[in-house]
Every structure is written in C-alpha cells, then in structure tokens.
Amino acid sequence: MNERVKEKLEILADAAKYDVSCSSSGSKRKNTKDGLGNATGMGICHSYTEDGRCVSLLKVLLTNHCIFDCAYCVSRKSNDVKRAAFTVQEVVDLTINFYRRNYIEGLFLSSGIFKNSDYTMERLVRIAKVLRTEHKFNGYIHLKAIPGASDELIHEAGLYADRLSVNLEIPSEMSLKKVAPEKNYADVYQPMNYLKGAIVGHREEKKRIRSTPSFAPAGQSTQLVIGATPENDLHILNLADSLYAEQSLRRVYYSGYIPISEDQRLPALRQPPLIRENRLYQADWLLRFYGFKVDEIVDQQYPDLDLEVDPKMAYALRHPQLFPIDVNQAPYEVILRIPGVGVKSARKIVAARRHGQLRYEHLKKMGIVLKRARYFLKCADKNFSHLGLYPEAIRKEITQPKRAKTISNQLSLFGTN
Amino acid sequence: MTFTYDGTFEGLLSVIFETYRLETTATAIVPAEEWQGSLFETPLLVATKEEWAERVKVGIKKKGGKKSLRLLEHCFLSEFPEVGKLIHDFVRKLMASPINISDNFGDDTVLKLHQIKKKIGREVHRMHAFVRFQRTQDDIYYAIIEPDFNVLPLLPDHFEKRYPAQHWLIYDGRRRYGIYYDQQQTEFVSFADDHALQYRQLPANMMAEQEVEYQVLWKSYFDSVNIKERKNPKLHLQHVPRRYWKYLSEKREQF
Incomplete structure (x- = not known):
C-alpha cells in the first residue's frame, strides 16, 4: 500500500458515492470454520457520513474511465475529472483488510464502462471470485450488473455476489434518451429479467437439492434518480410498484439529483430535492410493509406526494371518513393505517390489548407518536373526535409551530361552524 | 424490606427465592457494594446459591418461556440501580398470573423491562458496528x-x-x-x-x-x-x- 492506492481510493470512492444503495442485509451467507466474515440477517452500518448516510460497505468503482456520456453522471466521458483504475489485487486487499478490522460488512463494486460491457463485467466478476475462492471471504458482496453484458457473465456474478443491481437511473425511457444517448431501457431490463429468472430457478432447485449453490441470495435492487427529469411521483411509484411485482426487486432506491454537472441537458437545481426523496422512501415503505396500494398514496388528482406531511398522514387527511380507529377493536392492518403508528407499535398494541383495555397513557408509554396519531384514534378513556376531523385544521396543527397553534384555537372560537 | 446480594444475576435470583421462602416481598434489591447505609434499616444480605437460582430460572421458563428469561438476563446487564427490583416484580407478577405476562405492554414493570432491553439491544448493535x-x-x-x-x-x-x-x-x-x-x-x-x-x-x-x-x-x-x-x-x-x-x-x- 502506498500514496498511489490512497489517491485511487479517494477518486474511486468519490465517484461511487452517488449510488445510494448501502444495504448489507437480507442475505443468508454463513461463514466457514476457516473463513472470513458472514452475511446473515440484518445489516450493520459501521459508520455514518456527515450527511447522515450509512457506511456499511466499501463502495468503490473499479475504474471511472467511461466510454458513455450520461449527463447525470460525474464520470461521463466529457467531464473533466481525474481518472483512475484499481487492480484486482488492490480491491481484494482493501476489502480483506477493512473487513478484518470491522470497518465494513463487505464490498460494493461498480464501474465505469471501459472498452465494452463484457470486458467490464468480466473484471467485476473476477474480483468477487478471488475474494470468495482464494480468501474464503463470506462477507457481503454487491456487484453491479453492467447493462449489455452477456448472460453467462451475469450468471457467474450471481454465484459469487449476495446482491446484484442494475440501475434504471432515469424514471422514463424518453427522458433517458435525452440525457444518456447511448443507453436504452431494453439493455437495462435484459440483465434484470435474466436475474429474476435465475434467482427464482436457483431457489426452486435449492428446495429439492440442498447442495445447490446460492445465487444472489439478497436479490437485486435498482436506483432511480429523482428531480433530474420531469416525471411525477405517480409515475415513479407506479414504476417502483411494477419493479417490485414483475422483476421481484428487493429494493428500489431513490436518489435526489445532486447538481454535479453544468450539462445543458439537465435542469439547474440549487439544492437536491431531499424532502421529496424522503417522502418517496416513506411511500415505498407504505407499499412494502403497510399494505398500501399506489393509488391510495398518489392518483391523477394528487399526482405528487405532499411535501408538508408524510404520505400516511396525507392519506388520512384525504379520507377523514375512515377515522377515528379504535385501537382496542380494529384489526392489525387497520391499526397500521393510523398516522404515527408504525409496524412495531401496531404489533405492541395488538399484543397488549389481550391483557386489558388500552388507555391513552398506555399508548403514550409505548412510544406512539401521539402528536400525529391522536386525531385519528380512539382508546378506552379518550376519544379525540371532539377535536373534529377537520383536515385543514389538523394539517395546520401538525405543520405549524406552537405559536401558530394559539392563533388557530382563537380562530375556532369565532369559527363559522 | 431491602435485600443485598453479590452483584451477580444468580445472586439476584437467590434473593427472589429468599423472598418467597420468607413469605415477604422486597422493596429494594441492590448489590452489596452499592448499598448506601441508612439509619432506618439494615438490609438482609442473601448469599448466592446456585440451586436456588436454578429453581427460579426453571420457574421463569415454565411460566414465561425462554424469552422471558433472556429478557431478564439482558436487562440485568444494564446495571441500572432499579433493575433488581424490576426483575423481582416481574417474577412475582409472572408467577401470580395464570397466563404469560411478558407481552403485556400495558403493565408498567413489563413495559419498563422491554424499554431497558431495547436500550441494551441498541448498545450491542452499536458495539457490532463501532x-x-x-x-x-x-x-x-x-x-x-x-x-x-x-x-x-x-x-x-x-x-x-x-x-x-x-x-x-x-x-x-x-x-x-x-x-x-x-x-x-x-x-x-x-x-x-x-x-x-x-x-x-x-x-x-x-x-x-x-x-x-x-x-x-x-x-x-x-x-x-x-x-x-x-x-x-x-x-x-x-x-x-x-x-x-x-x-x-x-x-x-x-x-
């Protein structure tokens, strides 16, 4: 190791950081007696950057040399940045030595396209292979599946990696064509569909023959860049929903576009759309863990997520007739719909009410966010319906600080109803 | 009545066993070396007996399952001054109830123990990370x-x-x-x-x-x-x- 490796690491980590996937969970790779590492169950964030994002994997590009010229990408051909490339051995050494010191959960390896897709993919696969076979490394490996690479190489990648990902990046093909002339959806969907088939196939076979090697046990994911092109949230969430349903993706990541380029093809943003990004993640959670359908979150009338309140609150404010919900009676799925009640709280409520009626103080102690929840629930000793389910009044109470609250109370004294 | 013990989990369980034997309940249970002398009472020091501790463990597992025992073991590691008393109260409530109470989050003792366990879990996770x-x-x-x-x-x-x-x-x-x-x-x-x-x-x-x-x-x-x-x-x-x-x-x- 020397100064040169340090410089490469700085360049190639910097170029990889806009890929927001950081997950190291969801795999099932056990360690061997003489091996190094494991990837079972939940992921671990070993550190956090100053922007509050999890650092779980050594996330680097193999190289930032690239033959493509995608406007949204910092490594595009026409951009004037320092270029570098790791050797196979350098990536392996960094991974092993960081892992042994408990800095990371594993490796996230991506790359610019040099020469062609197969040439690039072949090198990514080789690094994973050396780690798995020569170093008995059983930590987490996330590889990029390079669009346009052959099925054979993608297949081999699946045998060594825990997770593979192909990024759609731009949420519609029309916009993609504008900002990335060399790319098209067909090239991206091709490895994605191949992986879907192979993952299911291996899983089926493993049920019958236990010694079947695992194939991308943590599944595949993708990333959508938000705010660089004009697609609305309805479009984006429908796309995500179809990726979950049809490509069986484990995760869709949303990355608020950071104005890294002065490229004419992209809008000049002053700040990355961080709140919108956050709301999209919340909506994504509602789809995956709360039993919501896309059209319950956004529709033709409200095609964009409400930036002021979270999507569940927005849903409740649009459907006041469904509330209040009685926490002592309602089934679990309905309790999940109360704003401010998460999966854990809902489970606690259902478990605890078997022992007796739940009162307001119980809910408070269980950690339910009553600031938001109280307008929408009934418990044994309190019913907040006297507050009235006036969506606009509730919205005001929630979004505006204390001072504004007294004003709205005074107003209601002389209210028109 | 206040009890003291040697500061081990088995010691604490021995105290709980002793309270049943003496047909009394504890108002406070603290490790002997943390006992701050008081004018008004002399605490009862209970010696640790593996056999007693084991019998309490068996009782907890029978009524509340392995999970309840693990809950108490984890909470004990918090070293909170009130944790001895909380564990004592939990065991009493568990034994007195016809059903497992370990998920009765409406009960103060149960809820507090789960909150402590959550803190312990978070600290363990941080150690895995940091x-x-x-x-x-x-x-x-x-x-x-x-x-x-x-x-x-x-x-x-x-x-x-x-x-x-x-x-x-x-x-x-x-x-x-x-x-x-x-x-x-x-x-x-x-x-x-x-x-x-x-x-x-x-x-x-x-x-x-x-x-x-x-x-x-x-x-x-x-x-x-x-x-x-x-x-x-x-x-x-x-x-x-x-x-x-x-x-x-x-x-x-x-x-």
Whole structure:
C-alpha cells in the first residue's frame, strides 16, 4: 500500500458515492470454520457520513474511465475529472483488510464502462471470485450488473455476489434518451429479467437439492434518480410498484439529483430535492410493509406526494371518513393505517390489548407518536373526535409551530361552524 | 424490606427465592457494594446459591418461556440501580398470573423491562458496528470499548462467527475486563496491569507494520464518500453520538 492506492481510493470512492444503495442485509451467507466474515440477517452500518448516510460497505468503482456520456453522471466521458483504475489485487486487499478490522460488512463494486460491457463485467466478476475462492471471504458482496453484458457473465456474478443491481437511473425511457444517448431501457431490463429468472430457478432447485449453490441470495435492487427529469411521483411509484411485482426487486432506491454537472441537458437545481426523496422512501415503505396500494398514496388528482406531511398522514387527511380507529377493536392492518403508528407499535398494541383495555397513557408509554396519531384514534378513556376531523385544521396543527397553534384555537372560537 | 446480594444475576435470583421462602416481598434489591447505609434499616444480605437460582430460572421458563428469561438476563446487564427490583416484580407478577405476562405492554414493570432491553439491544448493535480492531505485532486484533452498559457478555457469538480464523481481544476499558478469542473459544480475561490496553491507539511498538496505513486509508475513504451538498450534522449526530467518536479512527484528526 502506498500514496498511489490512497489517491485511487479517494477518486474511486468519490465517484461511487452517488449510488445510494448501502444495504448489507437480507442475505443468508454463513461463514466457514476457516473463513472470513458472514452475511446473515440484518445489516450493520459501521459508520455514518456527515450527511447522515450509512457506511456499511466499501463502495468503490473499479475504474471511472467511461466510454458513455450520461449527463447525470460525474464520470461521463466529457467531464473533466481525474481518472483512475484499481487492480484486482488492490480491491481484494482493501476489502480483506477493512473487513478484518470491522470497518465494513463487505464490498460494493461498480464501474465505469471501459472498452465494452463484457470486458467490464468480466473484471467485476473476477474480483468477487478471488475474494470468495482464494480468501474464503463470506462477507457481503454487491456487484453491479453492467447493462449489455452477456448472460453467462451475469450468471457467474450471481454465484459469487449476495446482491446484484442494475440501475434504471432515469424514471422514463424518453427522458433517458435525452440525457444518456447511448443507453436504452431494453439493455437495462435484459440483465434484470435474466436475474429474476435465475434467482427464482436457483431457489426452486435449492428446495429439492440442498447442495445447490446460492445465487444472489439478497436479490437485486435498482436506483432511480429523482428531480433530474420531469416525471411525477405517480409515475415513479407506479414504476417502483411494477419493479417490485414483475422483476421481484428487493429494493428500489431513490436518489435526489445532486447538481454535479453544468450539462445543458439537465435542469439547474440549487439544492437536491431531499424532502421529496424522503417522502418517496416513506411511500415505498407504505407499499412494502403497510399494505398500501399506489393509488391510495398518489392518483391523477394528487399526482405528487405532499411535501408538508408524510404520505400516511396525507392519506388520512384525504379520507377523514375512515377515522377515528379504535385501537382496542380494529384489526392489525387497520391499526397500521393510523398516522404515527408504525409496524412495531401496531404489533405492541395488538399484543397488549389481550391483557386489558388500552388507555391513552398506555399508548403514550409505548412510544406512539401521539402528536400525529391522536386525531385519528380512539382508546378506552379518550376519544379525540371532539377535536373534529377537520383536515385543514389538523394539517395546520401538525405543520405549524406552537405559536401558530394559539392563533388557530382563537380562530375556532369565532369559527363559522 | 431491602435485600443485598453479590452483584451477580444468580445472586439476584437467590434473593427472589429468599423472598418467597420468607413469605415477604422486597422493596429494594441492590448489590452489596452499592448499598448506601441508612439509619432506618439494615438490609438482609442473601448469599448466592446456585440451586436456588436454578429453581427460579426453571420457574421463569415454565411460566414465561425462554424469552422471558433472556429478557431478564439482558436487562440485568444494564446495571441500572432499579433493575433488581424490576426483575423481582416481574417474577412475582409472572408467577401470580395464570397466563404469560411478558407481552403485556400495558403493565408498567413489563413495559419498563422491554424499554431497558431495547436500550441494551441498541448498545450491542452499536458495539457490532463501532468496534475497530487494530492489528498487533503478534497478530491479535485488538479493540477497546467503553459501553454504556455491561454488554461484553453478549458480544462473543457475533464476533466468533465473523472472525473464526483470527485471534481477537475486545476490552472494556471502564469495567476493566475483556473477551479473548484464540480461534477455539472465547474467554473472559482481565489483566493486573492494563495500562497499554487503555490507549485509543496502540503504542507504535505493539502495532503491526501496516496498521496505521489501513487506518489512514479508512479515514480517507470515509472523507471521500461524504456528499457536501447533503450535509446534515443533526442526522449525523443522531446516528453516531459524540461519546462513540473516540472508538472511531475515521473521526480522528491525526494518526
């Protein structure tokens, strides 16, 4: 190791950081007696950057040399940045030595396209292979599946990696064509569909023959860049929903576009759309863990997520007739719909009410966010319906600080109803 | 009545057994060495008896399942002054109830214990995340920690599975004992002189040749993945509270 490796690491980590996937969970790779590492169950964030994002994997590009010229990408051909490339051995050494010191959960390896897709993919696969076979490394490996690479190489990648990902990046093909002339959806969907088939196939076979090697046990994911092109949230969430349903993706990541380029093809943003990004993640959670359908979150009338309140609150404010919900009676799925009640709280409520009626103080102690929840629930000793389910009044109470609250109370004294 | 014991989990269970034997209940249960003398009462010191402790354990498992016993074992490691009494109250309520009460979150004792367990779990998870090993010249991977709670006994399983083929030592600098794994098994260890172990950074003559290089590489990696446009110090501190920074080589200014 020397100064040169340090410089490469700085360049190639910097170029990889806009890929927001950081997950190291969801795999099932056990360690061997003489091996190094494991990837079972939940992921671990070993550190956090100053922007509050999890650092779980050594996330680097193999190289930032690239033959493509995608406007949204910092490594595009026409951009004037320092270029570098790791050797196979350098990536392996960094991974092993960081892992042994408990800095990371594993490796996230991506790359610019040099020469062609197969040439690039072949090198990514080789690094994973050396780690798995020569170093008995059983930590987490996330590889990029390079669009346009052959099925054979993608297949081999699946045998060594825990997770593979192909990024759609731009949420519609029309916009993609504008900002990335060399790319098209067909090239991206091709490895994605191949992986879907192979993952299911291996899983089926493993049920019958236990010694079947695992194939991308943590599944595949993708990333959508938000705010660089004009697609609305309805479009984006429908796309995500179809990726979950049809490509069986484990995760869709949303990355608020950071104005890294002065490229004419992209809008000049002053700040990355961080709140919108956050709301999209919340909506994504509602789809995956709360039993919501896309059209319950956004529709033709409200095609964009409400930036002021979270999507569940927005849903409740649009459907006041469904509330209040009685926490002592309602089934679990309905309790999940109360704003401010998460999966854990809902489970606690259902478990605890078997022992007796739940009162307001119980809910408070269980950690339910009553600031938001109280307008929408009934418990044994309190019913907040006297507050009235006036969506606009509730919205005001929630979004505006204390001072504004007294004003709205005074107003209601002389209210028109 | 106030009881004292030797500060071990088995000691606490012996006290609980004794309260049943004496047909009384405890108002406070504290480790003998933490007892602050009082004018008005003399606490009863209960000697630890393995047999009594075992019988209480069996009782807890019978009524509340293995999970309840684990809940109490984990909570005990919090070292909170009131935890002895809470565990006592839990056992009493569990024994008196016809059904398992361990998920009755409407009950104060049960809820408090679950909250403590959550704190312990969070601290264990932080140790999984924030332990930073330094490689020594004799090829032992060494880390110092000072956890808020006494969570060292909960750590071996995770690190054994992850690093079965390397020697490692995790040392609790505050409680002054460690866990040492020699590629066969993990043992609790303590040292008469732990002076050298107390340094955040091992002395140069103890460190393996490339150790500092990797620390520097890790820090430069950490600095490079930051996205300045997204800076969010509040969120950063929420994830990595300042008291943990001392473990983290990436937060260090110089090496």
